[in-house]
Amino acid sequence: MSSKSFVYVPPSEPVNNKNVKISQLCELCHARKAILKRPKNMQKVCKLCFFHVFETEIHNTIIDNNLFYRGERVAVGASGGKDSTVLAHMLKLLNERHDYGIDIVLLSVDEGIIGYRDDSLATVKRNQKQYGLPLEIVSFKELYNWTMDEIVACAGIRNSCTYCGVFRRQALDRGAEKLGINHVITGHNADDMAETVLMNILRGDVARLEKSTAIITKSKGSPIKRSKPFKYSYQKEIVLYAHYKKLDYFSTECTYAPEAFRGTAREFMKNLESVRPSCIIDIIHSGENLVLKKKDASQTKHGATGFVDGNRCEKCGYLSSNKKCKACILLEGLEANRATISIENDSSVDGAARVMRQLEHMSF
Ligand code: SF4
Ligand SMILES: [Zn+2]
């Protein structure tokens, strides 16, 4: 794999179109008619130049950050949504075009959300055939004996994304481990990343802020690394790419809306973007350039508890940097809630809030 970034080269020898006004011409090839304004920089481009420049930017991100090595097996976290569908398509295309020499597998998590995940998994199964890639599905039910629908029925909708996020993260790790793969690639895009930076700033969550702009992350206690090749790709451009390439993706929102704080941060980002499109990349760059004061090792939770990489959860035996993994803590709370509910047939909000408070005190 070459370590040098590619510069822009028009996708084909453009033929000057005499019938198109100069103001309507693509600003890259100056020959074909522009059909869209890039949301990222408002540049007017033709369809072919958009494909080429978008694919080249992602290739450059992969090369500049040494995301893969030749012969590496990687799992694409595939949900059937626009981001992961474009990701699977893009990695297959770039792997063939630039000969990365990687072996791609689709890895999906079935959270057990009727009317949402069952339909989106049907899309992933079609993608598997369209791209000719192997597919592995791991489910919450099989790993934890709970579906998300059961969790929401028991613990309420308020913290559904917290449960879902913790369980899905571990489920992806477990799925990758089962396949003998230690690199999971996710479709997180620039909007997601800017939104996370903003949320961490607003919450004063310094520990997470530090990691939130990393393109490759590895959590303590887990052998699986994660990477985000779409870190600099705007969500709107991913949607445009999927649309013009006629990719088969699932666009319905999850039945359980994102938590209120994330939803508000998302709205806020969208408003900022409408007056200043570059703010998404600017927030990411700000996050990348933040230099945080280093903590004294004795002040950190790890320094205090003595837990190091390679520790295992005392309950399920899975790798965890705490005594019990986050999934087991949540499962205990759920089991307690289920018992309470069956006795009292009452609301479970108090129990869920208690578990959330417990999670906040754990190290990440
Ligand atoms: S919106 Fe929340 S509950 Fe639904 S899939 Fe996403 S994280 Fe899970
Ligand atoms: Zn063009």
Ligand SMILES: [Zn+2]
């Ligand atoms: Zn555990």
